[in-house]
Amino acid sequence: MLALPVLWLGVVYVGSLLALLVQSFFSIDEFTGVIQYEFTLKTYLELLRPSNLDIIIRTVTMATVVTVAAVVIAFPIAYYATRYARGKWKAFFYIAVMMPLWSSYLVKVYAWKLILAKEGIINWIFIKMHLTSVLEFLLAVPVIGGNSLSVSYIGTCLVFLYVWLPFMILPIQAALERVPSNVIEASYDLGATPRQTFFRVIFPLAMPGVIAGSIFTFSLTLGDYIIPQIVGSSRLFLGQAVYLHQGTAGNIPLAAAFSVVPIFIMGCYLWLAKRAGAFDAI
Template sequence: MAGAVTVASALLGFPVAYYMARYATGWRKGFFYIAVMLPMWASYIVKAYSWTVILSKGGIVYWLVERLHLMPALEWVLELPGVGGSSLSTSNLGRFLVFTYVWLPFMILPIQAAIERVPVNLLQAAADLGARPAQSFRTVLLPLAFPGVVAGSIFTFSLTLGDYIIPQLVGPPGLFIGNMVYTMQGSIGNMPMAAAFTVVPIAIIGVYLTVARRLGAFDAL
């Protein structure tokens, strides 16, 4: 789930960050900054509870799906192995959507900062040498902005990996690390097992940060 949320956030966040860095000026740039950061001002728990209503049957998502006559497709997706659930609010797909929404701003802002640090004359030089826009993006912009993607992935990956509120409120019961730690030290009182589960994300994030540092992610924070 942490990997899927990170990839989805990068795919959604890069175009938004690129537009903010290269095309948005004046009040438009301020509007995008506010639009990206405004969800971060709301309470995390309130957002999680709100999404349980949005994704439930009778919510706005189901209303829109019915209006677009996509209900058979949605029901087919919910029946796929690993997706599970009688509705979006009780499925892994709904959980994935909520995670992506909540952590997307943490991906957009580092990418936007990394793109702004790429000199425009490098793209102009690539165009003068005959590179098409897609080639300039693939060979010039993306490699230079990639540390921003890695920097954003530090937040999206680690926050999803250790979260226990969203897995508890949205989707089917699942063995998420945060939930296991909470259960072991709370209702069961097995502190040694809770401590053992805690070591797992620490080790994973330690390796992840080491790789991210080698890729220059810390320079993009």
């Protein structure tokens, strides 16, 4: 019974992954551009070049910022949906999170292109509220700013945050639902204030959910090459580097080595998450 799916995933998927990993140990001849099928670590050393290292650091930083912001926005929604929403409202919250989760990724990115454009709605709101100077000030900040929102890291970060947010809400909610109510009552009976109950009892128990959600937001940000291409500056992210090297540059070994970076990071992350028991919350 298992043979078929295992064959599919095992052969097609893992087989392809291994084929990719193998290629990262090959190298490319810098003059002829021909791939040399000999074992070498040269390609991995290339990752440590300042320009390539920058790409990795930039992507990991972005993934971290997006993940933290997602937790901040997701937690209140998940918390409210678990503790206060009942009956019809519960269904409402469920659909309100599921719809954006499953709706089209490209349409969501496209919507943000409309929103962040110079002639778009955000600029319009700032103008109507006579706050254009605030926006200009934000965009003048080095590194994260830019000519307009759609070519700045602020824009990239907003789109990432928007697209991955549901992936954070659902696991947190699943974890919160599993906090037994008698534990919370016990906390109150023992004289804890609501704030203490939240930070000492509820939040630690919801932690597996937060970790599970962060697996998604982190992994998805690490591998995405479309969002930074459409909304953002011309500086590359990991996914874009992989895409460029395998495509126009034809440097499959370096592309393979680049794609080992997210695999490695996610591997460490998953291992830590498993130890924290986060898999039960997915």
